[in-house]
Amino acid sequence: MSYAILAASLRSAMQRNDQEAIERLIAEMQPADLAEFVQHEHTDTVLSLLQHLPLDQRAVAFGYLSVALQEEIAATLTDSKLAELLQHMNADERADLFKLLDDDRQQALLRTLAKEEREDLRRLASYEEGTAGAVMTSDYMAVPVGIPVAEALNQVRTKGPDAETIYQIYCVDEDERLIGTISLRELILAAPDALVRDLITEEIVWANVETPQEEVAKLIARYDLLALPVINGGERLVGIVTYDDAMDVAEEEATEDMHKGMSIGKLGGSLRTASLFELYRKRVVWLVLLVFANIFSGAGIAYFEETIEAYIALVFFLPLLVDSGGNAGSQAATLMVRGMATGDVRTRDWAKLLGREVAVAIGLGLTMALAVSVVGIFRAGTEIAMVVAMSMVLIVIMGSLIGMLLPFLLQRLRFDPATASAPLVTSIADGVGVLIYFAIATAVLGLPTI
Amino acid sequence: MSYAILAASLRSAMQRNDQEAIERLIAEMQPADLAEFVQHEHTDTVLSLLQHLPLDQRAVAFGYLSVALQEEIAATLTDSKLAELLQHMNADERADLFKLLDDDRQQALLRTLAKEEREDLRRLASYEEGTAGAVMTSDYMAVPVGIPVAEALNQVRTKGPDAETIYQIYCVDEDERLIGTISLRELILAAPDALVRDLITEEIVWANVETPQEEVAKLIARYDLLALPVINGGERLVGIVTYDDAMDVAEEEATEDMHKGMSIGKLGGSLRTASLFELYRKRVVWLVLLVFANIFSGAGIAYFEETIEAYIALVFFLPLLVDSGGNAGSQAATLMVRGMATGDVRTRDWAKLLGREVAVAIGLGLTMALAVSVVGIFRAGTEIAMVVAMSMVLIVIMGSLIGMLLPFLLQRLRFDPATASAPLVTSIADGVGVLIYFAIATAVLGLPTI
Numbered sequence: 080m081s082y083a084i085l086a087a088s089l090r091s092a093m094q095r096n097d098q099e100a101i102e103r104l105i106a107e108m109q110p111a112d113l114a115e116f117v118q119h120e121h122t123d124t125v126l127s128l129l130q131h132l133p134l135d136q137r138a139v140a141f142g143y144l145s146v147a148l149q150e151e152i153a154a155t156l157t158d159s160k161l162a163e164l165l166q167h168m169n170a171d172e173r174a175d176l177f178k179l180l181d182d183d184r185q186q187a188l189l190r191t192l193a194k195e196e197r198e199d200l201r202r203l204a205s206y207e208e209g210t211a212g213a214v215m216t217s218d219y220m221a222v223p224v225g226i227p228v229a230e231a232l233n234q235v236r237t238k239g240p241d242a243e244t245i246y247q248i249y250c251v252d253e254d255e256r257l258i259g260t261i262s263l264r265e266l267i268l269a270a271p272d273a274l275v276r277d278l279i280t281e282e283i284v285w286a287n288v289e290t291p292q293e294e295v296a297k298l299i300a301r302y303d304l305l306a307l308p309v310i311n312g313g314e315r316l317v318g319i320v321t322y323d324d325a326m327d328v329a330e331e332e333a334t335e336d337m338h339k340g341m342s343i344g345k346l347g348g349s350l351r352t353a354s355l356f357e358l359y360r361k362r363v364v365w366l367v368l369l370v371f372a373n374i375f376s377g378a379g380i381a382y383f384e385e386t387i388e389a390y391i392a393l394v395f396f397l398p399l400l401v402d403s404g405g406n407a408g409s410q411a412a413t414l415m416v417r418g419m420a421t422g423d424v425r426t427r428d429w430a431k432l433l434g435r436e437v438a439v440a441i442g443l444g445l446t447m448a449l450a451v452s453v454v455g456i457f458r459a460g461t462e463i464a465m466v467v468a469m470s471m472v473l474i475v476i477m478g479s480l481i482g483m484l485l486p487f488l489l490q491r492l493r494f495d496p497a498t499a500s501a502p503l504v505t506s507i508a509d510g511v512g513v514l515i516y517f518a519i520a521t522a523v524l525g526l527p528t529i
Numbered sequence: 530m531s532y533a534i535l536a537a538s539l540r541s542a543m544q545r546n547d548q549e550a551i552e553r554l555i556a557e558m559q560p561a562d563l564a565e566f567v568q569h570e571h572t573d574t575v576l577s578l579l580q581h582l583p584l585d586q587r588a589v590a591f592g593y594l595s596v597a598l599q600e601e602i603a604a605t606l607t608d609s610k611l612a613e614l615l616q617h618m619n620a621d622e623r624a625d626l627f628k629l630l631d632d633d634r635q636q637a638l639l640r641t642l643a644k645e646e647r648e649d650l651r652r653l654a655s656y657e658e659g660t661a662g663a664v665m666t667s668d669y670m671a672v673p674v675g676i677p678v679a680e681a682l683n684q685v686r687t688k689g690p691d692a693e694t695i696y697q698i699y700c701v702d703e704d705e706r707l708i709g710t711i712s713l714r715e716l717i718l719a720a721p722d723a724l725v726r727d728l729i730t731e732e733i734v735w736a737n738v739e740t741p742q743e744e745v746a747k748l749i750a751r752y753d754l755l756a757l758p759v760i761n762g763g764e765r766l767v768g769i770v771t772y773d774d775a776m777d778v779a780e781e782e783a784t785e786d787m788h789k790g791m792s793i794g795k796l797g798g799s800l801r802t803a804s805l806f807e808l809y810r811k812r813v814v815w816l817v818l819l820v821f822a823n824i825f826s827g828a829g830i831a832y833f834e835e836t837i838e839a840y841i842a843l844v845f846f847l848p849l850l851v852d853s854g855g856n857a858g859s860q861a862a863t864l865m866v867r868g869m870a871t872g873d874v875r876t877r878d879w880a881k882l883l884g885r886e887v888a889v890a891i892g893l894g895l896t897m898a899l900a901v902s903v904v905g906i907f908r909a910g911t912e913i914a915m916v917v918a919m920s921m922v923l924i925v926i927m928g929s930l931i932g933m934l935l936p937f938l939l940q941r942l943r944f945d946p947a948t949a950s951a952p953l954v955t956s957i958a959d960g961v962g963v964l965i966y967f968a969i970a971t972a973v974l975g976l977p978t979i
Contacts, residue, residue: 322773330779341863351873413790447816
């Protein structure tokens, strides 16, 4: 049954209070679907629905809930109930939730855990948000490099059920240093008495606990990995990031980049549930800054007041010229920002790309000048049409270059290139565009500027 | 060694023509890295470098090359050399390359393949670009549902080496219909004499051969799958899409959405290698269309010519107001488009989100009106400042609503919501904004409109 049908049946069973049907439907649902279903329910309802699942599956479904809802539910649970749930969650999700609890609660929970788990949780919770350390899990499968295949497979069978993946097995020396890796597939196909040491791949891709999470996601995608091992300063293996977490990171990063491209701050969660004030706050800052940035365009126009008074028709083309420079510039900026994010464009490419952008921008500018000439001659006569066409070429070239170079400049200054947003490029291009337009008009139409 | 060091060493070894060093370095490189290294080399060089790898690894590295380069190299190979390479490639990559060859070449290659492989290749190559059928591979691991665990494991060992993943095993009935799935982990941990039938999960997530590829990527991400089974009309299992292919699709889709958000057409490959004319063509269409769309703003301004002549200072604020409506609108459009792409926002949510957007837009409009008043009073006096502030509130609200509703409207009309791009929203908001601005000015400042 599809999610839509299951969800509708479950809702109707809840209305009838048909416990048996509820139980049956929940057992049929994927944990991710159940989590979505309960996301907007009251915490009591969420708890009573989750109660129908066995503890391990309950923990999985709980891990799919938004962090805000997890926190809310955790607040209603007793210490022992919460500890029970935490113990069955994945190590990385457990640490994410743990970080949100207050000090007293954290202490109470730590007391319920075994020493090893306690230290693991403390360590995972200590890494800075957005690093490999913060997204990795400590539930990986590692074997000593010196044992035979049969013994390694034995360890996989006994320790496997706790690991997040057993398909990639990491091989360590006696100091827990990462030496190599072997896939379960290779292990199964190997002779039982061969030594693991002789079978492992030593050319491995790894990350450090401080590697940024977007870098981790990029490595996993580039090398088609199931999981990426994470080591600490002493080269000790301390965790892995699995491909499914990397997919979440990549999606998050793409969303963030797209929002930055429109000068929208980072939204914590869903658009449907974010508070109105949060939505307001994430959008207002840049919009207001851009109001002040636009003072320059205004000042430019004031300087050419007499030209404008003499040729009011120039005003007809102002929004068009201003938009065109901004549009061409935003296109160029978007191409660069996304190219940088996916690794297609690197900083050292800027000079080569600059030449290409100039060529493309000249082509775009000439085409758009031709288009605007048609409108211009019809609406305002040959002379003004000529001014508009000349301005269009220059404004499109200038806008494109600003849009193309700004991301590189920001990167160089160690800002995130994705903040080279369309509104920012538009505002800069506007000010310059206005100056170009009226300067050309004054020169061609022959009026004093003072 | 990192990629940068390996690449530099390899380049220097190539200059010295030190075959031994070249061989050693290539053996150390990841196939993805080697593919990147040779991407811009002459085809002869690519071939001679790939020659250092054993055939199976050569096929893997070849699969990482851009499709354009693959096509170029394929053209220089003899039929038998190409057939040898094709046989060692993944079924999905093989089909992608096969589609690009001309008819004669295809026939020649098909003759070299065994009957089963021939039919498989023909079928994979026949699915429409962008569907599950076109991205899936037929190298999956399937077992009959009625056999015991030991026998299933045996089949995995013998047929496994050809499968793209053996970690998720699909269970089929005698008509190849998909009945359920079991992970290798569960199979290994199960009793050898248990029946596969009793262990499988029957609640599975699957796609049809015609399911769009972005839908497939979303399902894999949502349910954290290693692979998604694909069935044909008769419910027969015909392929799987693996998580690494889904990651590529998701990245491609995010890039495409971002480009659409700036009215840039779909680029085939890298920004660094795309031809200048292609870059020009992908950007020019919308830019020129927007020139014509802007005729409306121009016409609006012409209608209010006398008001403008009487109050030239109104022109100072024209770029600012025009930009603000466009910026607020583009923000709203970006939030909606991305929300729809990630599944956070669904069509039926539009009414609820409309209410929220109105509330947020009123807040944004008032704040920006306040900011512009400061500039306005200083530059043009109280009366004009008031006109500008009033216009700002209305223009921001209007822009936000256009930006928010356009993606829903496009979705409803079965267009891709991502085409609700910033330039389009800006152009529409401009025309309306100009009208609002000068209408308010004429009303407040009390001038005839004709």
